[in-house]
Amino acid sequence: MNALGDILPGFSRAIVRGDEPPGQINSAYPKHTVSTAIDVYRNNYLGNLHDALAGAYPVVGQLVGNDFFRRLTRAYIGKNPSRSGNLHHYGEQMAAFIAAFLPAQQLAYLPDVAALEWACHCAYFAEDAGTLDTGKLSRLGQEHYPDLVLVLHPACYMVRSPYPIADIWHAHQPGAPDDFHIDLDGGPCNALVIRNDDSVIVGELDDAIALWLSIIQNGTTLGDATAGTLEKHPDFDLQAGLSRLVSQGVFADFLVKGLP
Amino acid sequence: MENHQKLLSIAIGGLLALGLAGNASAADKKVEMEKCFGVAKAGMNDCSSNKSAHSCAGQATKNNDPMDFVAVPKGTCDKIAGGSLMDSGGMMKKAM
Amino acid sequence: MKSSASHALPCVAGIGLRAPHYREVLQQLPGIGWVEVHSENFFGGGAPLHTLLRVREHYPVSLHGVGMGLASTGPLDPQHLSALARLCDAINPAAVSEHLCWNSSEGTVINDLLPFPYTQAALSYVAARVEQVQEKIGRRLLVENLSSYLSFAHSEMSEGEFLAELSRRTGCGILFDINNLYVNARNLGVDAGAFIRNVPAEAVAEYHLAGYSERAGINEGESCLVDTHNNPVYPEVWRLYEDALRHIGVRPTLIEWDADIPALPVLLAEAAQAQSRMERCCECVG
Numbered sequence: 001m002n003a004l005g006d007i008l009p010g011f012s013r014a015i016v017r018g019d020e021p022p023g024q025i026n027s028a029y030p031k032h033t034v035s036t037a038i039d040v041y042r043n044n045y046l047g048n049l050h051d052a053l054a055g056a057y058p059v060v061g062q063l064v065g066n067d068f069f070r071r072l073t074r075a076y077i078g079k080n081p082s083r084s085g086n087l088h089h090y091g092e093q094m095a096a097f098i099a100a101f102l103p104a105q106q107l108a109y110l111p112d113v114a115a116l117e118w119a120c121h122c123a124y125f126a127e128d129a130g131t132l133d134t135g136k137l138s139r140l141g142q143e144h145y146p147d148l149v150l151v152l153h154p155a156c157y158m159v160r161s162p163y164p165i166a167d168i169w170h171a172h173q174p175g176a177p178d179d180f181h182i183d184l185d186g187g188p189c190n191a192l193v194i195r196n197d198d199s200v201i202v203g204e205l206d207d208a209i210a211l212w213l214s215i216i217q218n219g220t221t222l223g224d225a226t227a228g229t230l231e232k233h234p235d236f237d238l239q240a241g242l243s244r245l246v247s248q249g250v251f252a253d254f255l256v257k258g259l260p
Numbered sequence: 261m262e263n264h265q266k267l268l269s270i271a272i273g274g275l276l277a278l279g280l281a282g283n284a285s286a287a288d289k290k291v292e293m294e295k296c297f298g299v300a301k302a303g304m305n306d307c308s309s310n311k312s313a314h315s316c317a318g319q320a321t322k323n324n325d326p327m328d329f330v331a332v333p334k335g336t337c338d339k340i341a342g343g344s345l346m347d348s349g350g351m352m353k354k355a356m
Numbered sequence: 357m358k359s360s361a362s363h364a365l366p367c368v369a370g371i372g373l374r375a376p377h378y379r380e381v382l383q384q385l386p387g388i389g390w391v392e393v394h395s396e397n398f399f400g401g402g403a404p405l406h407t408l409l410r411v412r413e414h415y416p417v418s419l420h421g422v423g424m425g426l427a428s429t430g431p432l433d434p435q436h437l438s439a440l441a442r443l444c445d446a447i448n449p450a451a452v453s454e455h456l457c458w459n460s461s462e463g464t465v466i467n468d469l470l471p472f473p474y475t476q477a478a479l480s481y482v483a484a485r486v487e488q489v490q491e492k493i494g495r496r497l498l499v500e501n502l503s504s505y506l507s508f509a510h511s512e513m514s515e516g517e518f519l520a521e522l523s524r525r526t527g528c529g530i531l532f533d534i535n536n537l538y539v540n541a542r543n544l545g546v547d548a549g550a551f552i553r554n555v556p557a558e559a560v561a562e563y564h565l566a567g568y569s570e571r572a573g574i575n576e577g578e579s580c581l582v583d584t585h586n587n588p589v590y591p592e593v594w595r596l597y598e599d600a601l602r603h604i605g606v607r608p609t610l611i612e613w614d615a616d617i618p619a620l621p622v623l624l625a626e627a628a629q630a631q632s633r634m635e636r637c638c639e640c641v642g
Contacts, residue, residue: 003477004458005429007508011470012461024473026507030545032580036573037505040309040582044468047310052467055304065335072331081464085423085436086396087304090467103331109340124301128401138276145268155402168340184342198403227264239271246275302375303397303404307422307455307469308566308585308614309503 015041016081049077052087056121057094059172060114063107072101088125092118109184112161113168116202119157119193120169123200126155129252137254146223147257150216155195156250158205158213166191166204194248203248208233209241213250221257364450365390365416365562365608369627369634372420372612377620378407385414386624389631390450392418392610398447399439408447416450418562418610419443425465426485426499427458427472437492444493451562451608453498453531454489456482456519473508474518479525486526498561499523500531501551503539503568503583515540516551520559529561532604534597535589535612539568539581548596557604565589565597565630566612585614588626594633601637609634 010022015038027034053073054061061069076097082090095115098104131153140148159165164186171180190210192203205213208229215225229236245251368389373381381388391411398404398419411417423436444452457469472478490497499522501515513521519530532555540546567587571580589597589611597609611626 003475003481004427004472007473008427008429008458008461008470012464012466015466015470016464021506024508024510026509029506029543032505032543032573032578033575034506036575036578036580039574040505040571040580041466041468041470044310045466048304048467051310052304055302061335063335063337063340064333068331068333068335082467083463083465085425085433085459085465085467086399086439087423087467088396088399104333107333107337110337124402125400125404126402128405134276137272142265142269142272145272146265171339172336180339182340182342184340186342195402198406222268223264226268230264238267239274242271243275243278247278301403303394305394305396305422305467306374306585306614307394307420308612309468309583 014038015045018042046074046077048087049073049082049090052090053077053094056088056091057114057117059117059169060094060098060110062172063110063113063168064104068103072098072104075101088121091121094118109161109163109165109168112159112163112165115161116159116165116169116191116193119159119191120200120202123155123157123193123195126153126195129153129155131249132246132251132254134246140256144256144259146221147259148222149219149255149257150222150251151253151255152217153194153249153252155193155200157193158210158217159191159193160188160210160214161191162188165189166202169202192248192250194250196249205241208236209245212236212238212241213245365418366450367606367608367634369609369611369631370416370418371623371627372610372614373411374614374617376617377623378411380620382407382410382414386620388415388624388627390416390418390608392420392451392612395419395421395440395443395452396423398443405443405446412447417447418451418453418608419447419449420500421452421454422469423459423467424454424489425459426454426456426489427478427482428460429458430460430463432485432488437489440489441493444495449495451498451529452493452495453500453562455500455502456515456522457502469502471502471504471506471508474511474513474515476512479518479521483522483525486522486528490526490528496527496529498529498531500533500564501536503533503536505543505580505582507544514546514551516555520554520556523556523559528559530555530559531562531564532560532600532607533564533566534600535564535566535568535593536583538590538593538596539583542581549599552596552600552603555604560604560607563597563600563607563609564612565593565609565626566614567593585612586616588622589629594629597630598633598637601633606634606637 007022007024013019014021021034021038025034050073080093095111098114099111104110163184166189167182190205192205194201212225212229215228226238366389370390371388373391373393398408455469458472459466486497523530537548537551541548566585567589568581569584569587571582573580609630613623
């Protein structure tokens with residue numbers, strides 16, 4: 001415990017919950033009261049978190065409009081305190097929160113759009129890593145191929161949805177035409193988020209390669225992931241899928257299970 | 261498993277034949293017609309006091325704001341349509 | 357510590373570099389003495405870090421943290437500390453700074469810069485944490501005085517005295533924000549002259565300048581200066597800066613502008629104003 005433990009919790013609750021400020025805080029100043037001071041801090045607290053959410057969820061913001069988005073963020077902030085001194089970490093629970101947020105129930109696709117935006121946000125700030133070294137791979141004996149474990153790049157994410165979330169995302173990027181119409185029955189979407197030349201890119205995968213990648217993401221070996229995918233998609237084209245994903249820098253490295 | 265061994269060899273053989281340079285080739289980049297965002301995202305952390313007197317505060321001293329239930333989305337969502345739009349799972353009261 | 361040089365930043369004016377100006381600065385490479393950025397915006401990799409590495413090729417960079425919470429009640433966030441250390445290693449900054457504040461209590465982070473009572477017990481506590489940061493990043497830390505909107509009845513010393521003693525105990529430098537001191541003088545009745553006269557000159561390693569705005573309070577007739585960084589430096593703050601130059605000396609000086617960010621030439625003109633005051637002061641001392 002430390003010297004400040006008797007005062008900061010009360011100060012914090014005054015800002016966050018509107019509780020009575022602790023008595024150790026001076027009550028009057030030359031031109032303002034302690035209530036105004038707490039109000040300035042509360043405005044900073046709510047405003048900074050709102051701005052962080054607006055930065056992470058620009059598409060959700062456009063979809064629902066400013067007023068609704070402000071209500072959404074206010075409700076979110078009330079239920080999800082910040083846990084990091086870095087505002088870029090704030091907002092991770094938004095997809096789940098929207099899914100349970102009654103006023104947004106009509107927009108059934110909104111949680112998945114939020115999940116895609118969070119993936120893009122994380123991809124933007126993710127650590128750097130190399131891409132799969134095919135030279136090293138070429139020196140590996142073929143007998144080891146089934147035991148390959150492919151390591152995903154930290155800036156690579158996949159978001160799967162029954163709604164066309166990649167189309168929705170693209171329609172809301174700067175420079176996209178305003179006069180779009182998206183049919184929600186356009187089918188499911190396996191959105192792939194990658195970072196290329198510092199840009200975050202959203203693409204789509206077909207169901208077979210998306211299933212395969214989701215198994216690979218769990219750390220399953222190449223042999224088992226491929227067998228598992230072929231069971232559901234007998235026409236799965238591993239060669240095409242693997243070439244595409246490797247060329248897009250989806251993998252950072254590989255290990256061989258059982259080898260040091 | 262032998263089958264798969266052959267399949268894996270072909271797939272990785274194809275990958276290696278594409279070129280040992282490994283990284284995204286020019287051809288692949290051309291395929292990338294997808295929109296992207298890069299240098300523009302603003303950093304959110306700064307050391308100024310929030311200037312917006314949109315005062316989130318004041319009105320917000322308590323949680324569980326009942327206003328939530330009268331909020332209506334008014335954005336580009338009206339350009340997204342389809343059978344599933346009105347399907348709220350049948351469990352939820354219609355909010356509007 | 358790898359570097360204990362007290363003037364690693366060039367002793368000239370610099371600007372806070374923010375996202376709207378990255379492209380222009382990198383394309384035109386205007387004559388700027390040095391730039392300062394907010395550390396947390398460059399944690400991780402990708403575009404932010406790569407942009408900063410390019411900036412670093414042309415300008416000395418100062419890393420200014422807003423999220424460490426030196427006075428928070430819980431342990432320092434190890435993830436945050438490691439991210440700062442990695443960024444320092446990547447950028448090799450000319451200075452690293454944090455604020456004399458707290459930002460978290462009982463697990464809830466308030467992403468703001470919050471004041472605390474300046475007591476002996478708090479001094480020992482914060483000093484240990486400053487040492488922890490300095491050890492982790494392998495560099496001297498500069499600690500900045502705060503804009504505050506309230507104060508504590510049981511403070512045992514002024515903020516200036518607290519910073520002076522903190523510096524004596526830990527070897528940390530002082531980042532003296534002139535605008536913050538002015539805001540506190542007006543809002544809280546802090547004695548700005550005493551701060552300037554009593555701060556240990558040799559510990560002051562950098563000045564900050566910015567513009568505040570005045571906000572009405574919640575009751576009729578109340579008002580409060582808020583440290584919004586969205587205006588030019590006010591004449592009273594320039595005067596206080598001149599006092600500091602005379603009493604403390606010329607130090608690297610930053611123009612901070614974080615909201616309603618103006619065109620780059622406006623920012624550079626503000627920096628030029630600071631520069632000309634620094635040079636006038638040098639002349640009068642020499």
